[in-house]
Amino acid sequence: MKAPLACAVAACGLATLPAMADPQPGGVIDTIIQPEPPGLVLGMIQNAPTRTVAGNIYEGLLRYDTDLNPIPQLAESWEESDDGLTYTFHLRKGVTWHDGEPFTAEDVVFSADVFHRDLNPSARAVLQHVESIEATDDHTVVFTLKQPFGPFLLSFEAGTFTMVPKHIYEGTEFRDNEANNQPVGTGPFKFENWDRGTVIELVKNEDYYEEGLPYLDGVNWHIIPDGASRAVAYENGTVDVLPYGTVENFDVPRLAEMENTCMTQEGHEYFSPFAMLWMNNREGPTADKRFRQAVMYAMDREFARDVLWNGLGNVPLSAFGSNAKFQNEDLEPYDHDPEKARELLDEMGYDGEEVTLLPLPYGETWTRWAEAVKQNLSEVGINVRTEATDVGGWNQRLGEWDYDLAFTYLYQYGDPALGISRTYLSSNIEKGSPWNNVEGYENERVDELFNEAATAYPEAKREALYHEVQEILHEDVPVGWLLELGFPTIYRCNIKNLVTSGVGVNDGFKDAWIEK
Amino acid sequence: MVYARLIAMRLLKAVIVLFLIIVFNFFLIQLAPGDPAAILAGEAGATDEAFLRQLREQFGLDQPLYVQLWHYVSGIATLDFGYSYRQQMPVLDLILERLPATLLLTGTAFVLSLALGIFAGSMAAARVKKISGSVIMALALVFYATPLFWVALMAVLLFSVYLDWLPAYGMFTVGAHYTGMAHILDVAKHLILPASTLALFFMAIYTRMTRASMLEASQQDYVKTARAKGLKDRVIQRRHILRNALLPIITLAGLQAGQMVGGAILTETVFAWPGIGRLMYEALMQRDYNLLLGIFFFSAALVIVFNIFTDLVYRLADPRIKEAS
Numbered sequence: 001m002k003a004p005l006a007c008a009v010a011a012c013g014l015a016t017l018p019a020m021a022d023p024q025p026g027g028v029i030d031t032i033i034q035p036e037p038p039g040l041v042l043g044m045i046q047n048a049p050t051r052t053v054a055g056n057i058y059e060g061l062l063r064y065d066t067d068l069n070p071i072p073q074l075a076e077s078w079e080e081s082d083d084g085l086t087y088t089f090h091l092r093k094g095v096t097w098h099d100g101e102p103f104t105a106e107d108v109v110f111s112a113d114v115f116h117r118d119l120n121p122s123a124r125a126v127l128q129h130v131e132s133i134e135a136t137d138d139h140t141v142v143f144t145l146k147q148p149f150g151p152f153l154l155s156f157e158a159g160t161f162t163m164v165p166k167h168i169y170e171g172t173e174f175r176d177n178e179a180n181n182q183p184v185g186t187g188p189f190k191f192e193n194w195d196r197g198t199v200i201e202l203v204k205n206e207d208y209y210e211e212g213l214p215y216l217d218g219v220n221w222h223i224i225p226d227g228a229s230r231a232v233a234y235e236n237g238t239v240d241v242l243p244y245g246t247v248e249n250f251d252v253p254r255l256a257e258m259e260n261t262c263m264t265q266e267g268h269e270y271f272s273p274f275a276m277l278w279m280n281n282r283e284g285p286t287a288d289k290r291f292r293q294a295v296m297y298a299m300d301r302e303f304a305r306d307v308l309w310n311g312l313g314n315v316p317l318s319a320f321g322s323n324a325k326f327q328n329e330d331l332e333p334y335d336h337d338p339e340k341a342r343e344l345l346d347e348m349g350y351d352g353e354e355v356t357l358l359p360l361p362y363g364e365t366w367t368r369w370a371e372a373v374k375q376n377l378s379e380v381g382i383n384v385r386t387e388a389t390d391v392g393g394w395n396q397r398l399g400e401w402d403y404d405l406a407f408t409y410l411y412q413y414g415d416p417a418l419g420i421s422r423t424y425l426s427s428n429i430e431k432g433s434p435w436n437n438v439e440g441y442e443n444e445r446v447d448e449l450f451n452e453a454a455t456a457y458p459e460a461k462r463e464a465l466y467h468e469v470q471e472i473l474h475e476d477v478p479v480g481w482l483l484e485l486g487f488p489t490i491y492r493c494n495i496k497n498l499v500t501s502g503v504g505v506n507d508g509f510k511d512a513w514i515e516k
Numbered sequence: 517m518v519y520a521r522l523i524a525m526r527l528l529k530a531v532i533v534l535f536l537i538i539v540f541n542f543f544l545i546q547l548a549p550g551d552p553a554a555i556l557a558g559e560a561g562a563t564d565e566a567f568l569r570q571l572r573e574q575f576g577l578d579q580p581l582y583v584q585l586w587h588y589v590s591g592i593a594t595l596d597f598g599y600s601y602r603q604q605m606p607v608l609d610l611i612l613e614r615l616p617a618t619l620l621l622t623g624t625a626f627v628l629s630l631a632l633g634i635f636a637g638s639m640a641a642a643r644v645k646k647i648s649g650s651v652i653m654a655l656a657l658v659f660y661a662t663p664l665f666w667v668a669l670m671a672v673l674l675f676s677v678y679l680d681w682l683p684a685y686g687m688f689t690v691g692a693h694y695t696g697m698a699h700i701l702d703v704a705k706h707l708i709l710p711a712s713t714l715a716l717f718f719m720a721i722y723t724r725m726t727r728a729s730m731l732e733a734s735q736q737d738y739v740k741t742a743r744a745k746g747l748k749d750r751v752i753q754r755r756h757i758l759r760n761a762l763l764p765i766i767t768l769a770g771l772q773a774g775q776m777v778g779g780a781i782l783t784e785t786v787f788a789w790p791g792i793g794r795l796m797y798e799a800l801m802q803r804d805y806n807l808l809l810g811i812f813f814f815s816a817a818l819v820i821v822f823n824i825f826t827d828l829v830y831r832l833a834d835p836r837i838k839e840a841s
Contacts, residue, residue: 028691121557121564121566196613196614224788392549
């Protein structure tokens with residue numbers, strides 16, 4: 001290891017692992033993936049199930065501990081220049097792709113500069129700050145930025161900046177490449193077999209570059225479309241790990257009480273999914289700031305967390321979640337206060353106009369949550385009509401701004417410039433996507449502050465800007481801040497080290513082992 | 517000769533009907549809100565204009581509707597069913613990959629329900645005023661009225677969770693990699709619960725229908741004649757009553773057979789059976805137009821084939837129909 005920075009950080013990352021007996025190699029873990037992913041080539045597809053399965057096949061340059069500090073993965077060390085404009089990555093030596101070809105700096109340049117620029121919207125958002133990417137030798141890559149970009153080092157996670165093999169993809173039509181059915185990565189597990197509708201099988205990469213890893217001989221991802229059947233699969237012992245979102249929340253307490261069963265909500269820190277209530281800032285009662293504040297006071301968010309989400313998760317103070325940096329802790333929280341909500345509604349002269357509420361079509365918990373919110377709002381005199389949609393309909397309604405209130409949740413990606421500003425920047429107002437500034441909030445000062453903070457250098461400068469922007473957002477309430485979601489991973493307690501990183505739900509099996 | 521002409525006529529009509537179905541389905545699907553590019557982008561949780569444009573171009577969604585329709589219809593004429601947007605595979609491959617699983621499940625359920633239904637129905641008809649006959653009919657009523665998914669869940673709870681006799685879901689034991697006879701037995705074991713669940717409902721219908729139909733036939737004069745001739749009761753039941761009572765059952769069996777491709781969505785979902793029904797439901801949710809249209813096409817074709825087949829079977833069961841035509 002060259003850079004002392006990386007060593008220190010790596011050591012600190014490892015220190016967070018609980019001390020325990022020596023890992024025992026061997027064994028196959030049966031788990032579930034829901035829904036069935038469309039494909040496994042990470043970088044080409046970025047949806048959650050693909051990330052979760054393929055995060056064990058592919059890797060990024062860096063990994064992140066549960067405090068979101070970067071730790072080495074394919075890059076063994078890295079340096080940042082004093083002006084924040086140049087990042088040099090030193091790659092690990094002796095790494096091979098699953099087909100035996102060596103992994104080199106050329107692969108990094110190809111992945112970042114060609115593959116992701118062409119295919120990957122989340123990588124593109126980072127790459128717009130990048131001036132050039134160069135391989136100075138076989139194991140060194142230099143990224144030169146146009147201007148400093150605070151969260152740059154947070155962008156190298158496997159799902160966002162996947163390393164893909166140049167020798168397979170260069171010069172081909174990426175999406176039509178035959179190799180997409182036989183993904184080739186550098187990760188601890190290799191793709192073995194996919195019986196569509198039944199199972200995806202991964203096997204141990206015997207040539208993995210980290211000594212002794214992985215301990216497991218393989219991972220079988222069962223595909224079970226029905227929620228009740230998934231719970232049964234765990235109960236009768238067919239599967240031993242239930243990742244996030246595989247069982248309905250009302251099944252969680254029952255399963256968690258089973259013998260030899262452990263539960264964790266770690267491994268989501270990087271994504272830190274943030275549930276929000278879109279409120280249409282353009283028209284209707286929701287266009288009035290006082291109405292939106294009233295909604296915040298009317299909702300009993302603690303109740304929703306404790307009853308619907310089994311007490312997992314965290315009621316957010318404001319627009320910045322607890323896992324995002326630069327949270328301004330001095331803001332006055334929006335407590336559950338129906339009286340205050342009624343006062344605000346009276347003050348604005350709300351006449352009982354009906355507002356539509358779209359629940360998120362992701363299962364029973366979300367439907368019930370919408371019912372709870374509807375009841376909260378009715379209590380203060382807001383007239384709510386819920387409209388059920390399926391995923392396609394929900395996408396379209398939000399993309400065309402055809403709603404008053406709507407549930408959603410967004411990943412925070414550990415930094416406001418990656419996961420938070422996108423919801424509030426007026427440059428992000430565009431029809432056709434449910435993931436941009438859907439609420440239609442426009443505030444010049446907020447735009448200025450977010451844009452300046454993204455490229456301000458060093459960190460201290462960013463903090464002041466982000467604190468100011470939070471004050472404005474907190475007052476304006478462009479969207480409702482519901483809950484930082486806690487998704488449980490349920491597993492047999494004799495499976496150790498299942499979640500070891502801030503993206504642990506996606507790269508967890510690398511370190512996992514079974515105690516016999 | 518008569519058969520050949522009849523089949524030829526029916527096939528010609530079938531082609532026209534299929535064409536109309538394709539066109540109708542094509543427009544019907546356009547009425548659903550949302551498009552596949554937006555859903556794919558939505559799943560990724562991140563998107564930009566370029567990404568959506570890329571997807572729409574790739575899928576051909578940026579072209580006018582009539583051009584898309586022309587591409588689709590002319591494709592089908594050469595057995596090219598297009599490409600599944602989400603699964604990133606040719607539609608035909610996907611369907612053919614899933615078809616055997618579904619046919620195994622629905623075929624087994626079909627044979628099971630038909631055989632057991634007719635058997636139970638004849639038993640009940642022969643025991644009209646006895647308790648055993650009433651018990652059969654009561655059971656048939658219960659199975660007829662109980663929702664399929666509930667039966668499925670209860671069957672899993674009883675036979676998999678409590679008794680641990682049968683696997684709860686799937687088509688084979690994951691990770692076991694059985695081959696040959698062991699594989700066949702493994703699949704058979706996995707087949708029992710979903711096939712019986714699926715069979716129960718139709719079995720109940722066949723039972724009720726067979727009984728009613730046989731009771732009606734047993735009032736006919738030729739039955740009295742047969743009795744007067746001194747034939748044995750068993751022979752009368754089988755040759756005079758059952759055969760005449762079969763027509764409505766054949767009609768219903770034709771309907772059930774037509775549903776063999778798409779009729780098992782619920783069962784396939786609860787039991788994680790890797791069949792077409794699930795593929796169709798997922799395609800609907802994903803707005804995977806090509807895949808959905810492909811499955812519609814196969815279901816429609818199957819319905820038409822079985823209608824023709826049913827007509828032929830009528831003629832075998834009841835020669836009077838042949839003479840009438």
